[in-house]
Amino acid sequence: MFRNLLLLLVVLFPCITFAQTSIQVLDAQSGEAVPFVSLKGNNLPSFVADENGQVNLSLEEAAEIRFSHVAYESQEVLVPVSGTLVVSLQPAANALAEVVVSSFETERPLLEQAAGIVRVSEADLFRFNETSVVHAFNTKPGIRVEERAPASYRISIRGSSLRAPFGVRNVKVYWNGIPFTAADGTTPLNMLDVANLQNTEIIKGPAGSIYGAGNGGVISFSSSPEITENRISTDLSFGDFGMTRYRFGLSQQMEEGGIKVSYVRQKADGYRDHTAMDREVVQLTGHFKPSEKQLLTTQLLYSDLFYELPGALTASQVAENPRQARPGSAAQNASIDQQSMYGVVSHDYQFHPKFSNKTSIYINTVDFENPFNLDYKKETQFSYGGRTSFTYDGNWGSIPVRLIGGGEYQFSNTAAQNFGNRGGQADTVRFSDELLTRTAFLFQQLEAELSERFLLTLGLSENFSSFDIARNIDAIRGMPSQARRTFDPVIVPRIALSGKLNEQSAVHGSISSGFSPPTIDEVRTNEGTINLDLEAEKGINYEVGYRSSFRQGRVNVDISAFYFKLDETITTFTNPDGVVLFRNAGATDQKGMEALVDYALIRKQLSFIQELKLTHTFTGHYFTFADFMKGENDFSGNDLTGVAPHTVVNQVDLRTRPGFYLNFTHQFVDDTPLNDANTVYQEAYHLVNTRLGWRGSAGTTLDLEVFAGVENLGNASYSLGNDLNPFGGRYFQPAAPRNFYGGIKVGVKY
Structure with missing residues (x-):
């Protein structure tokens, strides 16, 4: 009896298939395959698409999976248990219409903002030696950061360092939503390391209508x-x-x-x-x-x-x-x-x-x-x-x-x-x-x-x-x-x-x-x-x-x-x-x-x-x-x-x-x-x-x-x-x- 059952399984095994989802990842604009995309879901192991943008998954049930790539916007996708799925990723936001800033207490695309605003991303900081913000900030128009000695900073937004022989004055600074500029008007900017800054938005010129004192601007x-x-x-x-x-x-x-x-x-x-x-x-x-x-x-x-x-x-x-x-x-x-x-x-x-x-x-x-x-x-x-x-x-x-x-x-x-x-x-x-x-x-x-x-x-x-x-x-x-x-x-x-x-x-x-x-x-x-x-x-x-x-x-x-x-x-x-x-x-x-x-x-x-x-x-x-x-x-x-x-x-x-x-x-x-x-x-x-x-x-x-x-x-x-x-x-x-x-x-x- 056991020998007959084993023989039956051997005969039927080639016909048995396991549920699997075949995924193709494409560039939403060009239609080209996107290689080496990372896939990650809750309580699931991590997966990486191959050089042709393809990956096969075996799932017990449908799952929300995050597709991420350094050059593309991350996307959450509901992946079914079986079948074929095409995922189209948008290239990382480079267009001004896609870059969202939260200046003036409102999140809107930079294209819609009616102010002189520049953004210093973490990628901007990583273009230089990561010991200070000086060189990254100085690539932005209207911004000037000086470092007369290591960690001795002075910031000028449209010439506002005139009254700052040392330290940061006439500029209002926030860090994670709190006023980092002290009540007396000074800012200990040198207390922060580059590792404490993932994103920076700078308003050039007075923004006292919503941020208070400071003619230079807001960081x-x-x-x-x-x-x-x-x-x-x-x-x-x-x-x-x-x-x-x-x-x-x-x-x-x-x-x-x-x-x-x-x-x-x-x-x-x-x-x-x-x-x-x-x-x-x-x-x-x-x-x-x-x-x-x-x-x-x-x-x-x-x-x-x-x-x-x-x-x-x-x-x-x-x-x-x-x-x-x-x-x-x-x-x-x-x-x-x-x-x-x-x-x-x-x-x-x-x-x-x-x-x-x-x-x-x-x-x-x-x-x-x-x-x-x-x-x-x-x-x-x-x-x-x-x-x-x-x-x-x-x-x-x-x-x-x-x-x-x-x-x-x-x-x-x-x-x-x-x-x-x-x-x-x-x-x-x-x-x-x-x-x-x-x-x-x-x-x-x-x-x-x-x-x-x-x-x-x-x-x-x-x-x-x-x-x-x-x-x-x-x-x-x-x-x-x-x-x-x-x-x-x-x-x-x-x-x-x-x-x-x-x-x-x-x-x-x-x-x-x-x-x-x-x-x-x-x-x-x-x-x-x-x-x-x-x-x-x-x-x-x-x-x-x-x-x-x-x-x-x-x-x-x-x-x-x-x-x-x-x-x-x-x-x-x-x-x-x-x-x-x-x-x-x-x-x-x-x-x-x-x-x-x-x-x-x-x-x-x-x-x-x-x-x-x-x-x-x-x-x-x-x-x-x-x-x-x-x-x-x-x-x-x-x-x-x-x-x-x-x-x-x-x-x-x-x-x-x-x-x-x-x-x-x-x-x-x-x-x-x-x-x-x-x-x-x-x-x-x-x-x-x-x-x-x-x-x-x-x-x-x-x-x-x-x-x-x-x-x-x-x-x-x-x-x-x-x-x-x-x-x-x-x-x-x-x-x-x-x-x-x-x-x-x-x-x-x-």
């Missing part, structure tokens, strides 16, 4: 909290001048969310004497969905940063030895030692298909120590704040509208002490202050789709700010004192109109107001002065622009022109002791034009060269002092200090089917005036950077990348950030000559 950083897979990853890079950087990351999915942790350590000796830096950053993220209507995100960020300050040099010192530090900087241990911790909770709630809310709150602590050539500063700060916004999508008659309203509040309490500096150690206390700063604003915005072509935006905010300075110890004057400044409430409006010419192009125009009160560091300077007469800057910006996308996103154009009129402009000057002070300088006229054009010469996934893309940007900033008297000198009509009139960037990006890639960047920066009299200039220079490498996978679980690069390939002599209007002719902070770097990245899915 919104985000590190995606969503965890889509279990993964361990690590990076290691190294370079000239003692640079090392390593990162470890872990992401773990949970039933309704996940957690992610990363640790980064970066060290460098620096090109110049006394320019060492050391930074550690830990980020812990939680992503949870309590219900279908709710999303809860938690963030914990700790950063420990130390870097030395070499100081600026005169022209003769640069000619003698550009690597030297300013005399006295090393002896006095001029440096920054700063530890900061952010705790963040964000909650998204969809009350109704048309009505939602997002609320974020944070707590921040900072310990700051800054020995300098002339003094020694210590600060301890505790601050908290939050932001909430409500969004309603509905109709006003036959007109679709979106209403947005909300508010933001920030408070900081700082214990600040200034001492004498004796050989790098804190000496006798000079003055000790308690600083209380408050800032708040309410905002509301209406978006009305007047027709299929026209989108009208009306925005308005009401802004409030004040600070209190309690001088508990004043060794110079001998008497404690109290100072308080409350700025009058400021109404900041904005009107914008975007009009589609067709599905591939649009024009836009806007009128927006802005204001920027002085920061606490500008009112209370290092030599002990409290300048309560310093007024807030106020300005109005007029802007028009054109955006278009042709040949299915292969060619993209973004052009804008603007005129910004700024009153009570805050500028810097240096007293004979070398202390930077501030004053209002009348008015400035800022006319400009910015343009970006990119086009793909080759985009074929099956060819050896899968993509060859060229990008060109132009920045023309024609900024002048409209009304500026400095003692008996009339500088009206002079070019604005620290602003290059012309900047040009050319980029080439090459990607091949075997995984090799090449990124090439050339940047030209025009002559830049370094003093208000326009008698000293930073000479024009050409800067060339390049990176090449290989990215690939081993099986379905291991990702690998090896890379190397050269910074300043042409060995240009330049300063990546100069001191403006300094005493004693100390203008220049020489940047590194030609230097090399390399590294490796490994990621493992589990």
Whole structure:
């Protein structure tokens, strides 16, 4: 009996088939097969399509499977148990109509946005050495990031660094939805590592109608909290001048969310004497969905940063030895030692298909120590704040509208002490202050789709700010004192109109107001002065622009022109002791034009060269002092200090089917005036950077990348950030000559 049954099975076995699904993956635009697409579903092993875009699956039941490829938009597909299935993937969003940005609290395609907005993606950061954001940001028109020493940043959006001798001012910065700019107007941008930034959106020009103070613009950083897979990853890079950087990351999915942790350590000796830096950053993220209507995100960020300050040099010192530090900087241990911790909770709630809310709150602590050539500063700060916004999508008659309203509040309490500096150690206390700063604003915005072509935006905010300075110890004057400044409430409006010419192009125009009160560091300077007469800057910006996308996103154009009129402009000057002070300088006229054009010469996934893309940007900033008297000198009509009139960037990006890639960047920066009299200039220079490498996978679980690069390939002599209007002719902070770097990245899915 058993022998007969076995014989029957042997005879029938060739006729038995198992249910199977045959899948073909195609390019939705060209119809060509897309090779090596990754397929992943819940509780299923990972699969990879072959070089012909084909894969066969054996499933017990129909399943939702995610198809993903580096060059295409990911797509969720319901795969049946058996049969033949064709999956068409859209090429990754390169067209402006497909790039969605969330600026002005509303997610819309960039083509529809009526503002000067640029996006810095993670891929932009990976075109360079991943030790800072400097080179990636400087490829964008209208944006200028300076790094006078490793981790010593200064950001200029359309010339806004005029009042920032150090640090980031006059620009509002957000990180994962919370205000990263402190209540006192300063931003510790150097506390963040590139690993904490997956996407950046930059609004150029005043955006106070919805983001509060800051004439320069708004920078919104985000590190995606969503965890889509279990993964361990690590990076290691190294370079000239003692640079090392390593990162470890872990992401773990949970039933309704996940957690992610990363640790980064970066060290460098620096090109110049006394320019060492050391930074550690830990980020812990939680992503949870309590219900279908709710999303809860938690963030914990700790950063420990130390870097030395070499100081600026005169022209003769640069000619003698550009690597030297300013005399006295090393002896006095001029440096920054700063530890900061952010705790963040964000909650998204969809009350109704048309009505939602997002609320974020944070707590921040900072310990700051800054020995300098002339003094020694210590600060301890505790601050908290939050932001909430409500969004309603509905109709006003036959007109679709979106209403947005909300508010933001920030408070900081700082214990600040200034001492004498004796050989790098804190000496006798000079003055000790308690600083209380408050800032708040309410905002509301209406978006009305007047027709299929026209989108009208009306925005308005009401802004409030004040600070209190309690001088508990004043060794110079001998008497404690109290100072308080409350700025009058400021109404900041904005009107914008975007009009589609067709599905591939649009024009836009806007009128927006802005204001920027002085920061606490500008009112209370290092030599002990409290300048309560310093007024807030106020300005109005007029802007028009054109955006278009042709040949299915292969060619993209973004052009804008603007005129910004700024009153009570805050500028810097240096007293004979070398202390930077501030004053209002009348008015400035800022006319400009910015343009970006990119086009793909080759985009074929099956060819050896899968993509060859060229990008060109132009920045023309024609900024002048409209009304500026400095003692008996009339500088009206002079070019604005620290602003290059012309900047040009050319980029080439090459990607091949075997995984090799090449990124090439050339940047030209025009002559830049370094003093208000326009008698000293930073000479024009050409800067060339390049990176090449290989990215690939081993099986379905291991990702690998090896890379190397050269910074300043042409060995240009330049300063990546100069001191403006300094005493004693100390203008220049020489940047590194030609230097090399390399590294490796490994990621493992589990």
